[in-house]
Amino acid sequence: MKYMIMLYGSQQDYDAMVGKATGKPAWTADDFAAMGAFMEKWNNELVESGEFVDAQGLAEPVRTRRVGLQNGARVVTDGPYAESQEVLAGFTIVDCDGLARATEIADRLADCPPGPSGPEGLYVDIRPIADGSTIKGDLEA
Numbered sequence: 001m002k003y004m005i006m007l008y009g010s011q012q013d014y015d016a017m018v019g020k021a022t023g024k025p026a027w028t029a030d031d032f033a034a035m036g037a038f039m040e041k042w043n044n045e046l047v048e049s050g051e052f053v054d055a056q057g058l059a060e061p062v063r064t065r066r067v068g069l070q071n072g073a074r075v076v077t078d079g080p081y082a083e084s085q086e087v088l089a090g091f092t093i094v095d096c097d098g099l100a101r102a103t104e105i106a107d108r109l110a111d112c113p114p115g116p117s118g119p120e121g122l123y124v125d126i127r128p129i130a131d132g133s134t135i136k137g138d139l140e141a
Helices: 011-017 029-049 099-111
Strands: 002-010 052-057 065-070 073-078 086-095 124-128
Touching (some): 002 011, 002 099, 029 052, 029 086, 099 124
Antiparallel strands (some): 002 086, 002 124, 052 086, 065 073
Protein backbone atom coordinates (compact mmCIF):
# COMPACT_ATOMS: atom_id res chain seq x y z
CA MET A 1 0.00 0.00 0.00
CA LYS A 2 1.26 3.47 -0.82
CA TYR A 3 1.11 6.32 1.68
CA MET A 4 1.88 10.00 1.41
CA ILE A 5 3.68 11.49 4.40
CA MET A 6 2.95 15.23 4.27
CA LEU A 7 5.21 17.74 5.99
CA TYR A 8 3.88 21.19 6.89
CA GLY A 9 5.36 24.62 7.37
CA SER A 10 4.49 28.30 7.28
CA GLN A 11 5.90 31.25 5.38
CA GLN A 12 7.65 32.17 8.66
CA ASP A 13 9.30 28.73 8.68
CA TYR A 14 10.55 29.20 5.11
CA ASP A 15 11.82 32.71 5.94
CA ALA A 16 13.62 31.43 9.06
CA MET A 17 15.31 28.65 7.05
CA VAL A 18 16.87 31.21 4.70
CA GLY A 19 18.14 33.32 7.58
CA LYS A 20 15.35 35.86 8.03
CA ALA A 21 14.14 36.49 11.60
CA THR A 22 10.43 37.20 11.16
CA GLY A 23 8.74 36.01 14.34
CA LYS A 24 10.87 32.88 14.51
CA PRO A 25 14.64 32.74 15.03
CA ALA A 26 16.66 32.69 11.84
CA TRP A 27 18.37 29.42 10.95
CA THR A 28 22.12 29.27 10.56
CA ALA A 29 23.84 27.47 7.71
CA ASP A 30 24.68 24.71 10.23
CA ASP A 31 21.00 24.37 11.24
CA PHE A 32 19.97 24.01 7.60
CA ALA A 33 22.79 21.56 6.85
CA ALA A 34 21.81 19.39 9.85
CA MET A 35 18.21 19.21 8.63
CA GLY A 36 19.35 18.40 5.09
CA ALA A 37 21.70 15.66 6.30
CA PHE A 38 18.93 14.11 8.40
CA MET A 39 16.43 14.14 5.52
CA GLU A 40 18.99 12.66 3.12
CA LYS A 41 19.73 9.84 5.59
CA TRP A 42 16.00 9.23 6.18
CA ASN A 43 15.31 9.05 2.42
CA ASN A 44 18.33 6.80 1.80
CA GLU A 45 17.14 4.36 4.49
CA LEU A 46 13.76 4.17 2.72
CA VAL A 47 15.49 3.57 -0.62
CA GLU A 48 17.58 0.77 0.95
CA SER A 49 14.48 -0.85 2.50
CA GLY A 50 12.66 -0.70 -0.86
CA GLU A 51 9.86 1.47 0.59
CA PHE A 52 10.79 4.78 -1.09
CA VAL A 53 8.63 5.92 -4.01
CA ASP A 54 9.16 9.69 -4.25
CA ALA A 55 9.88 12.79 -2.16
CA GLN A 56 9.73 16.48 -2.98
CA GLY A 57 10.04 19.71 -1.09
CA LEU A 58 7.76 22.53 -2.18
CA ALA A 59 8.58 26.21 -2.72
CA GLU A 60 7.53 28.70 -0.07
CA PRO A 61 3.85 29.72 0.19
CA VAL A 62 4.52 33.19 -1.20
CA ARG A 63 5.08 31.51 -4.59
CA THR A 64 1.67 29.80 -4.47
CA ARG A 65 -1.42 30.52 -6.53
CA ARG A 66 -4.92 29.35 -5.71
CA VAL A 67 -7.40 28.98 -8.57
CA GLY A 68 -11.08 28.66 -7.72
CA LEU A 69 -14.61 29.90 -8.15
CA GLN A 70 -16.35 32.61 -6.14
CA ASN A 71 -19.95 33.48 -6.96
CA GLY A 72 -19.55 31.72 -10.31
CA ALA A 73 -16.46 33.70 -11.32
CA ARG A 74 -12.97 32.31 -11.73
CA VAL A 75 -10.59 33.80 -9.18
CA VAL A 76 -6.80 33.53 -9.00
CA THR A 77 -5.23 34.50 -5.68
CA ASP A 78 -1.54 34.77 -4.87
CA GLY A 79 -0.27 33.13 -1.67
CA PRO A 80 0.33 33.01 1.20
CA TYR A 81 -3.21 32.81 2.47
CA ALA A 82 -4.54 34.43 5.63
CA GLU A 83 -6.95 31.52 6.20
CA SER A 84 -4.12 29.14 7.03
CA GLN A 85 -0.70 29.71 8.57
CA GLU A 86 0.65 26.30 7.60
CA VAL A 87 0.73 24.77 4.17
CA LEU A 88 2.08 21.60 2.63
CA ALA A 89 5.87 22.06 2.61
CA GLY A 90 6.87 18.72 1.12
CA PHE A 91 5.94 15.10 0.86
CA THR A 92 7.34 11.61 0.79
CA ILE A 93 5.54 8.67 -0.77
CA VAL A 94 6.31 5.24 0.64
CA ASP A 95 5.12 1.79 -0.41
CA CYS A 96 4.98 -0.36 2.70
CA ASP A 97 3.01 -3.09 4.48
CA GLY A 98 0.37 -0.89 6.10
CA LEU A 99 -0.55 2.17 8.11
CA ALA A 100 1.35 0.95 11.16
CA ARG A 101 4.59 0.77 9.15
CA ALA A 102 3.93 4.13 7.47
CA THR A 103 3.43 5.60 10.94
CA GLU A 104 6.74 4.12 12.13
CA ILE A 105 8.47 5.68 9.13
CA ALA A 106 6.88 9.09 9.71
CA ASP A 107 7.58 8.94 13.45
CA ARG A 108 11.33 8.93 12.71
CA LEU A 109 10.93 12.50 11.43
CA ALA A 110 10.62 13.59 15.07
CA ASP A 111 14.40 13.08 15.26
CA CYS A 112 15.05 15.71 12.57
CA PRO A 113 17.03 18.67 13.93
CA PRO A 114 14.34 21.35 14.42
CA GLY A 115 16.42 24.47 13.90
CA PRO A 116 16.67 27.31 16.42
CA SER A 117 12.94 27.55 17.28
CA GLY A 118 12.71 23.95 18.48
CA PRO A 119 10.37 21.09 17.58
CA GLU A 120 7.21 22.35 19.31
CA GLY A 121 4.21 22.25 16.98
CA LEU A 122 5.88 20.31 14.16
CA TYR A 123 3.74 17.55 12.67
CA VAL A 124 3.19 15.41 9.60
CA ASP A 125 0.09 13.73 8.20
CA ILE A 126 -0.01 10.22 6.74
CA ARG A 127 -2.64 9.39 4.15
CA PRO A 128 -3.21 6.28 2.08
CA ILE A 129 -3.03 6.85 -1.66
CA ALA A 130 -6.17 5.59 -3.36
CA ASP A 131 -5.33 3.07 -6.05
CA GLY A 132 -8.22 3.97 -8.34
CA SER A 133 -10.40 1.04 -7.33
CA THR A 134 -10.99 2.19 -3.76
CA ILE A 135 -10.80 5.30 -1.68
CA LYS A 136 -11.15 3.50 1.65
CA GLY A 137 -7.44 2.88 2.02
CA ASP A 138 -5.94 0.83 4.81
CA LEU A 139 -7.72 1.49 8.12
CA GLU A 140 -5.70 -0.87 10.31
CA ALA A 141 -4.11 0.76 13.34
